[in-house]
Amino acid sequence: MTAAVLSFDVASTSRVPFGRLIRVELRKLADTRAGRWLLISIVALTLLVLVIQMAVVLGNDLHPKFVDFLQGMNTPMGILLPVLGVLSITSEWSQRTAMVTFTLEPSRMRVVLAKMVSLLIVAIVAWVVGMSLGALANVLYGAFSGNPVVWGSVGKLLGLYLLSYIISMASGFALGALFLNSPAGIVVYFVYSFVLPVPFAIGAALMGWFDSVRPWIDFGFAQQPLIDGTMSGNEWAHLLTSGLIWLGLPLAIGLWRIDRQEVK
Secondary structure, three states: OOOOOOOOOOOOOOOOOHHHHHHHHHHHHHHOHHHHHHHHHHHHHHHHHHHHHHHHHHHOOOOOOHHHHHHHHHHHHHHHHHHHHHHHHHHHHHOOOHHHHHHHOOOHHHHHHHHHHHHHHHHHHHHHHHHHHHHHHHHHHHHHHOOOOOOOOHHHHHHHHHHHHHHHHHHHHHHHHHHOOHHHHHHHHHHHHHHOHHHHHHHHHHOHHHHHHHHHHOHHHHHHHHHHOOOOOHHHHHHHHHHHHHHHHHHHHHHHHHHHOOOO
16 A cells, blocks of 8 residues: 655745734734733823822912823833833743744744834824823813913924834833843833933933933933923934934844744
8 A cells, every 4th residue: 555645835825914913913912911901001000190190280280281291191101111012022932922923924023023013003002092191181281270271382292202102112122122031121121211320310410521421321311302392403313322222232132032042
């Protein structure tokens, strides 16, 4: 009896559509327990900040502007969105789903690009929510206080805050790609965001030469004009240079690791 030999020609198999990859990555952000609760926490904390901010300005007869409310909305977004960025890539390795993901789509960089696009979509949605709540707070302030509402350069503010949200998400993703480990990525993010600025500020206060260098190497400090809505001139150069150090370099190393790291 001659054994039947079965052969499969997979050369003509069509690639997974990129749109489907993006939809899958968007679903992954909410499918895991950590991702789902993180998204819920972002919305809940943003609403809480809105309520507290309204109570403070009305109770103390303050006179805020639109940018002041935007800064309040940016607080929970700026803290938690990068964590979501970290988890979007590290969960593949910690939960070993990368084995399935890269089997179904062998091109790792297509998967990574789909993750980036999905995070960009989330950042835009978060920006729309944050800006809408900020505008609502500004309108409510005027209605309850009777004071004139100050909007400022709305178009400029919206553009700067959109860039800020995208940078926050990208920073988390870059650190997640660099370490491929959730705790390490999250801890390093909080250290460089909230701990490292302290010695930077002390060094700038004590050494004149370091005060001049700081804007070029302190990414958080370089982003502050984005939050204040005052970006101009050299501040864009500061943001680009420090961003290459704290965002571009970790992302480049992380992509290299993802492309070559063995999935275990």
